[in-house]
Amino acid sequence: MYNKILIANRGEIAVRIIKTCQKLGIKTVAVYSEADKESMHVKMADEAFLLGPPRVNESYLNMDRVLEAAKTYHADAIHPGYGFLSENTEFAKKAAEEGIAFIGPTSDVIQKMGNKIQARETMVQAGVPVIPGKTLIDTNEATVLKAAREIGYPVMLKAAAGGGGIGMQKVDHEEEMMKVLPSVMKKAETFFGSGEVYLEKFIENPRHIEAQIAGDESGNVVCLGERDCSIQRRHQKIVEEAPSIFLSKKGREKLFDAAVKAGKSIGYTNVGTVEFLVDEGENIYFLEMNTRLQVEHPVTEEVTGLDLVEWQIHLSRGSEISSLQGRKTSYTHAIEVRIYAEDPKTFFPSPGKLVKWEFPNMDGIRYDFGVNEGMTVSPFYDPMIGKVIARASSRSEAIDLLTYCLERSNVEGIKTNIPMLLDTLRHSIFKEGKATTNFVHEHFKLTSK
Incomplete structure (x- = not known):
């Protein structure tokens, strides 16, 4: 097992990774910009390294500084999280050249899937349906x-x-x-x-459904379930759930088969996601492969009992899938909402100081937060500041639980998209499981500044 892992990220995903490392007894190194010196991930990690000024090119995207941090604190491995350098072929290659493990697939696989054109051609050759x-x-x-x-x-x-x-x-x-x-x-x-x-x-009225895959160095690839991520704004997801209630048994088998075929065709190792558009007739079309952890990975964890970050760490050390197990779970459905520091009527960012950041302590609710009360939400980075995940024995119970939780939240000092999230959870189209990728466009009237 690794002795020390550097987390090349910030916010809620850095906090999330640190928690698993602590569970496994692995020390952690946080990296941060000048804007993030008081952030949660910096305080939680065993050691921290200042990358530079707030702008991403001078901090979180500065490969040389991140690698310098890893060498300075003698990290065995780097976990990139998602975004930033997580799908950067050059970074994965440079880390390997320095003798530092990159927790993810090989740089060759990242490169193949990083370009939509090459990824599409690869899937065509593998017999995976494409648009x-x-x-x-x-x-x-x-x-x-x-x-x-x-x-x-x-x-x-x-x-x-x-x-x-x-x-x-x-x-x-x-x-x-x-x-x-x-x-x-x-x-x-x-x-x-x-x-x-x-x-x-352009596929009319599609669902955006993705498959969680994992592969080991022996060539085994498995599908760990699917997530429905159809509710999006500006092509970015805001509500995700597992499993998809749209898919029939036959449709699910078809999706899983295509996902595994996609993974095997490129020799995929570690944890990744194959994204599909699914039309009204359950025809599936390959969209892209994300060669990293997904923002929405918690819903898969809650219904499978797996810790996907732990899987990533073990798989990067050469473990085989057959040796990895999770806890048993009685939950059959999970829904995640992303909380953004943004005006819910315009989707424009709303940075500022969090005067209040209060959420109820409830059974069946998981919080993946990157902020706490008193912190300042920076204008320099993605406005997503946290996620709330509800798990229950049925979809309707998960919706009710999540609605109840958000209704009792109290956030002051900045605007958030919580009002919009509540409108979504209460909407009859969503409750009936009929939401497509057109949901926000069709049911929410947006304004502009």
């Missing part, structure tokens, strides 16, 4: 318009090297394509270093 689409290295207007006509409108225009919904745009007709193409290409270049774009057919 009809085209790669456009030549991104002049005539080429893009011709490709879109061949696929048929509406289409999704994406940054080929992107993720997290950044640079993603639904386009309904040619006039709109000519209008949005320059901005999507500019975003792609700014955020991912490549203006290459990708077009795919």
Whole structure:
């Protein structure tokens, strides 16, 4: 087992990883920016290293400084969490060259799945269903318009090297394509270093359902269940649950089979997620593979009894899947909501000091928080500040429990999306399990500043 792990992240995921390390008796090193010097993860870790100024390029994305921290404190391994450097091929490779274990898949696998084009081609060869689409290295207007006509409108225009919904745009007709193409290409270049774009057919009223997989160095790949992540704003998830009540037994088997096939086709090791769009007829289409832990991993943990961070650590040490076990659980359903420091009417960030941060202590409720009362929510990072997870013996009980909990929360000093989360949990469409990825767009009237 490792003696010491450096967590190359911040906020609630850094806190989450530290808790598992403490359970396993592993020492931890936190890294932080000047904006995060009073953060929870810094106080919880055994040691902490200042990376630099608040901006991510000078702190959490500064590979050399993160590696310097690992060497300074003699860390055996680095856990990247999600976001930041978690899917950075160069970082995983540099860590290996320094003799520091990277807790995740190999840099080769990260590279294969990091580019939507290469990932799609790999899945086609593996026999995993994909959405009809085209790669456009030549991104002049005539080429893009011709490709879109061949696929048929509406289409999704994406940054080929992107993720997290950044640079993603639904386009309904040619006039709109000519209008949005320059901005999507500019975003792609700014955020991912490549203006290459990708077009795919827009699937009407889909569910966004993903499969949690794990692979070991002996070539074994298993599926640990699915999560329905259909409720999203700006292509980013805000409510996730396990299992999906939309899938039939046959549909679930088809999804699991495709996920395992995807993992085996690239020799996947460690914990990862295969994301799919599922249409009204339960036809599944590969969307992308995330070669890391997911924000929504707690709902899988609550219904399986597994600690996925612990699995990551053991698998990175060469353990086989057959040797890993979890506790028994009586919970059959779990729902997670993401709490954002943002205006619920506009989705614009709302940084500031947390004057009040109060949530009830309840059976069946799990809190994954990265903040506490009195802290200042920084404007420099993602506005997600915590997650609340409800677990119960039925979906309706989990909804009621989560609603009850959020109704009794008290947050002052900043705006949060809790009012919107409550509106979602109370909505008849959500309660009936009929929400698709269009839910927020169709049922919430948003305003702009």
